[in-house]
Amino acid sequence: MNGNMEYPLYIHTLSRDEAMEWIMDEYGESLKRFIYTYVKNKAQTDDIFQEVLFTVYQKIDTFQGRSSLKNWLYRITANKCKDYLRSPFHRIFIWKEEISGEVTNSTPENTYLLDEQKRTVIEAILKLPIKYREVLILQYYKEFTIQEISDLLKVNPSTIKTRIMRAKEKLKDLLKEDFLNE
Amino acid sequence: MSNLSKKDFDAYFGKNSLYSEDDKEKFFNRVHKVRRKRHVIPQLLTVAFVIGFLAIGITLVKDGSLFLTPGDSPSELDQVQIPNKYDQENESTVSTAIDETITFPGGTIHLHTFEMGVSKNRMYGTVELEDGIKLLNGDGTIDIGGDHPLISLYFHNEEPESNNIVIESEAFNQVPDDITITIHNIHLYGNDSYEFTIDTSELEDSDSLPRRDMSQKIAEIKDTSIFLDRVSYTNDGLQFTIVYKAKKENQQIELASYSINEYFGEESAGSPNLITARNNNGDIGKVHGGSMAEGIFSQTYYKSFAESSEYIDVTVENLLYLVRVNKSVHFELEKK
Incomplete structure (x- = not known):
């Protein structure tokens, strides 16, 4: 908050x-x-x-x-x-790169602050389909609770939980690594 | 994953990378039509006001009267007035017959009905375009007079074969006597095209090769120079960048680097700014990604496509034009 x-x-x-x-x-x-x-x-x-x-x-x-x-x-x-x-x-297709005034994550400061593995995960999250991407963004970045995400997206909490679970599965597929285990 | 936090996302984006005072200025310019002066209230005073107002707010909540009536608060609030005759559930509308014509290079819009609704306003009309020209979309504003903010309007032609258009806008907060409609921009597309060839032998080793600035002028259409600005391999594949440069700033018509469409079969044939990349084997490249901004766009094709090609012919057809219309019509509204 x-x-x-x-x-x-x-x-x-x-x-x-x-x-x-x-x-x-x-x-x-x-x-x-x-x-x-x-x-x-x-x-x-x-x-x-x-x-x-x-x-x-x-x-x-x-x-x-x-x-x-x-x-x-x-x-x-x-x-x-x-x-x-x-x-x-x-x-329709996926946007891969900005041309001008891009959101850059390559400044020395950011490189220093953000470890490579986390950067990879964030980039993978941004590649997920919207319905999975938004629940992870709302939970991990915007720090909303399941109930708040449910209110915000007007989707019931159990569906939100399922989406988060599936989003993580899709992330695993994308990343081909097992550091997502909680 | 459980270790991922807001801090990591913030680090990913960098500090204050997206929002600036320009956003604020743009917004207030839009709602007030004039440049807005910044308040110059010392922060200390502001804090004092906040504390005071917070106390008043809490009192109002206790009274069950959180939503203020004029005079209840030391600060003025804009009041939203919804006329009683509006039926919120049945979306009653009030129609005004109008007869207004707006002309622009390439065509004419004739407006015949303005329909005022509870949730939306709709304006109905027809568009007449020169042969071979199609309407993609347009934008403008409605001025209801006084200090009320301009209301945005937007329209597009969902059925390119039909000449009927519906222009929608947000509903009014109150019923004005008369309104001024201004059409700012229209995007049209026609039969203009250009093409260029990429020699892949010039792009040998992929990942280590830096981007090249080719600055190669391809063509000039609608007083707009077209440059192949860069061709390179990126991690994702073969990327080229096209730059449009209009001869004059704000000229009435120029090429638009907007609504870029890649070829995906016959269905895509009529799309504006349709890009097709065909190699020396006759294969059509599949797009991996792309991006666009004002006057510039890029397209990335899978590397395997580039690697299996000696050269690639790229065609950009059905070029999209930005037409700056900036014309207004003014009329009175029916009240019932």
Whole structure:
């Protein structure tokens, strides 16, 4: 979670513009990374992020604090990404590489911070089909609980657990290694 | 797997790699149509406000009145007004007959009906295009006046043989007296094409070979120069990169590096920006991956295909054009 940023009450005391500014400051980077895990393309991440913001702007009055703000934002974002991926203009084949302004993971700092095995696993996760990729991203990266993922994706918890299990199996196939054993 | 954590993903992405103030500026420009000045409130004061407002918020929750009414809060809130006549469940609509025409290079759009709904607005019309030209999609905005944000609209032609179009947008938050529709961009595609040949003997050892910048101009179409910018082996296979460079910035029509489609049989024949790579044996290459951004795209073919080829002829056909329309129509809406 994002520490002390979970203040839906606070959001409701702000004007719409101020609320949007706050949301962008607090969640901008993490939401864009989340979008990137779906589309793996920076230009499309930028576009979808704008669409997410616009939807949030239009619907923020309807946010009633029944779920956390974070869950609400991620739900909107996941839906926008999947709408995009379902659109007829999305290219069917797998995106392998960015051309410009790419999300680079080859800086010396990152190379130092992230061991090679974990990098390989993350890259393999990003190659999984969306329904498996998103549950692993939500669980391991975004640190949502099974119940939260269930609420967010509107899929029952047992299905989420099954998807996570199958996602790991598919990862094993991809990685051909047995370090996934828990 | 159990060791994988948020920290690892963050390290993978790098620090603040995707979000920037440009995103914020772009968003506020969109919703306010004008550049927005940043608030210059000292952080300390902001914290004080937050604490104060939080206390008010908690009080409101205890009162069961979390959702504010004007005057309940020291800060102004935008109010969403949904007219009573809207039936939320049955999606009642209010139609306005219109007669508006927007012309652009290559065609005309005629709009005949604007339908205002609870969850969506729809505008119906027809598109007339020059022979051989097809509509892929378009975008624009609806201005309902005042300080209300612009509403995005988007349309595409699901049935290329039909000239009917439906333009959809998000519903209005309130019923305006009149609206201004602006069509910004349209993507059209026609019969233009270009081709080039890759000599695989120039790409000998794969993994150790650095990328080459060929900067080879292939053609010039719609005032856009086309360059074969790079051909190389990557870990995934043979990759080439195409760069489009328009003669002038924001010229009315130029080639678009968008909706790139690979050949996958006869079904793909009519697709825009259709790329076919055929080698000296007559085999058609299978695409391993690709990417695109504004003015540039790349395509990667399986290495086995490249290795079994002496040369590869690449054809890009049904080229897609970006047409900058930027034309508006204004009309009054029926209220019932």
